[in-house]
Amino acid sequence: TAERTATKSAGEIAGLNVIEIISEPTAAALYYGCAKEQGEKTILVYDLGGGTFDVTVMRIGAGKIEVICSDGNHELGGKNWDDAVMQYLAGEFCSETGFDGDFDEYAQQDLRLKAEKAKQQLSSREEVPVMLDAAALHARISISRTTFDEITQTLLNESIEKTDAAIAVAESKGYKVDEILLVGGSTRMPQVTKALVEKYGIEPKILEPDEAVAKGAAIYALGAYELKVEEWKEKVESGEVDMNDEAVKEEVEKYQEEAAISTVAIPGLRGQKMSEVVTVATTKSYALKVLVEGTEKCCNMIIKNVKMENGSVSVTKQFGTADDNQETAELVVYESDFDSEYYDVDEDFTLGTCSLELPGNLPAGAPIQVTFTLNNEGILKVTGRDMTTNKEIHATMQATAGTTMSKEDVAAAKAKSKNIAVE
Incomplete structure (x- = not known):
């Protein structure tokens, strides 16, 4: 809240x-459901971003999106993987150079940037070299994807535990997950797909990790705006509101013009109002x-x-x-x-x-x-x-x-x- x-x-x-x-997971599912006509299915949205993790189970299809349950950890995200790589690189640097002091502010920032870059490169490479400089000392440290997976295993396990909990709640309500949808830039890490396939036997679908949420939110905003335009038009025409009230006038002005495009053109909505399409859960x-x-x-x-x-x-x-x-x-x-x-x-x-x-x-x-x-x-x-x-x-x-x-x-x-x- x-x-x-x-x-x-x-x-x-x-x-x-x-x-x-x-x-975010609801927005991503809305985009997925609206991009094309969908058959009835239960999907799990695994959303691992830079700073938070959310997992949501939803039922979509036939112009409907119903949130069944959700869980997550707002303290778990890609930054935690960065921290793990930073600690590894710092430890290796100290071992190779004999450095036993504290990294200054510049060295810390340099270490963080290089740790994040190494994490990203390991999504497509088996091993990457990292050049580190601190206190006039230099070292070339290599980190492999195997090492990366080992030092971040506990973080990945935390996300899987939350996913297990969400699936358990969904199953208690009679739903079985048919598809897994990956959202958020951190889902590009190969360890995520590997863990989900091994655990649930479902090959995840990657849905524009960096854009799916924004596109779904835009669709939702359009639908919500259309409802507001209709609502205020009815209130003004019926005389239900006092147009001499400044606060009322301000609200009416927000919704005077109809949107340049309409949700009617979006395949997955089937011409329905947004309030009829999305059902959320507490x-x-x-x-x-x-x-x-x-x-x-x-x-x-x-x-x-x-x-x-x-x-x-x-x-x-x-x-x-x-x-x-x-x-x-x-x-x-x-x-x-x-x-x-x-x-x-x-x-x-x-x-x-x-x-x-x-x-x-x-x-x-x-x-x-x-x-x-x-x-x-x-x-x-x-x-x-x-x-x-x-x-x-x-x-x-x-x-x-x-x-x-x-x-x-x-x-x-x-x-x-x-x-x-x-x-």
């Missing part, structure tokens, strides 16, 4: 009209702190990898007050990857808190109804309702406090970016 919110804020600050945020679990037999627990309201029909999911559960004469009920919300009904409280997963005022004369166990509603942009709306008085509290949560910018901060940064724009 924090990453999606930060991405949206960055786009707005740059002066873009950010309609929605779409995940990427996180959202829980409420409750008391279970006197012990504080997190009760998952929304579970990770649940289908979001029409772009949202809503869950309502009823709880009771803990004590007699409670004056408030604290609704503490947590965001995590846990998929069990209950788990131990960990404040590191706290998303936000809101407080529901109570009349103060209720007995313990007085009913309180809580509703979580999550949309496809990762925005969670929490509603707490005292069933005795029908009093409600509403809260909107986007990310852990302090990790994202407020609307005011975004507006200020956007204004500043205009002021410093090159003329």
Whole structure:
């Protein structure tokens, strides 16, 4: 959620009209599904980029793309492979030259650039030489693809473990992977294809690793824009909106003109609206702190990898007050990857808190109804309702406090970016 919110804020600050945020694997699958007519199949998108790893299982075909489940590690990417090569080269350099000091800033940067280049060259060569210089010492070090695979095996294994987990979830829902799609520049490493073939017996398809996500996002943006144009046109013609409101006028102006091209021409969409084509799933679990037999627990309201029909999911559960004469009920919300009904409280997963005022004369166990509603942009709306008085509290949560910018901060940064724009 924090990453999606930060991405949206960055786009707005740059002066873009950010309609929605779409995940990279979904965008890649959309491009794959729209490029040509597809039969019904279940695909696994293995997305290994420079800094993150995502794996998503989807069902595509007949103008439909449904996200079944996803997993990943946002701390795992090509940079980790670079680090492993850097450590190897540094160790070999020290062994050959007798150097036992620290690499200075220049040498570190030179080492990083040469490590990344060696990694890239090993995708097409069995061995590459690397010339290193540090502290007036020089060495020519060779690194083979076999050595490269050995020193990065644990990193590759991490991605396979995440892939296993995603496949297990998909199979529990009755799906079997038919195809594997490679996305992200780091999937060019031969070890990736080799490991996937050995593990799953499926030869992966490489789909324009550097461009598939951007092309899929462009298709999605076109479809989302068409929906917005239609939506605002209907609102204006029906008189539903106040055209004297500056905020409304600003939104209407964004969607006055129809797009120069139409999604009708895209084969895989079959003339359908984007909202009818893509069905996403939740990427996180959202829980409420409750008391279970006197012990504080997190009760998952929304579970990770649940289908979001029409772009949202809503869950309502009823709880009771803990004590007699409670004056408030604290609704503490947590965001995590846990998929069990209950788990131990960990404040590191706290998303936000809101407080529901109570009349103060209720007995313990007085009913309180809580509703979580999550949309496809990762925005969670929490509603707490005292069933005795029908009093409600509403809260909107986007990310852990302090990790994202407020609307005011975004507006200020956007204004500043205009002021410093090159003329």
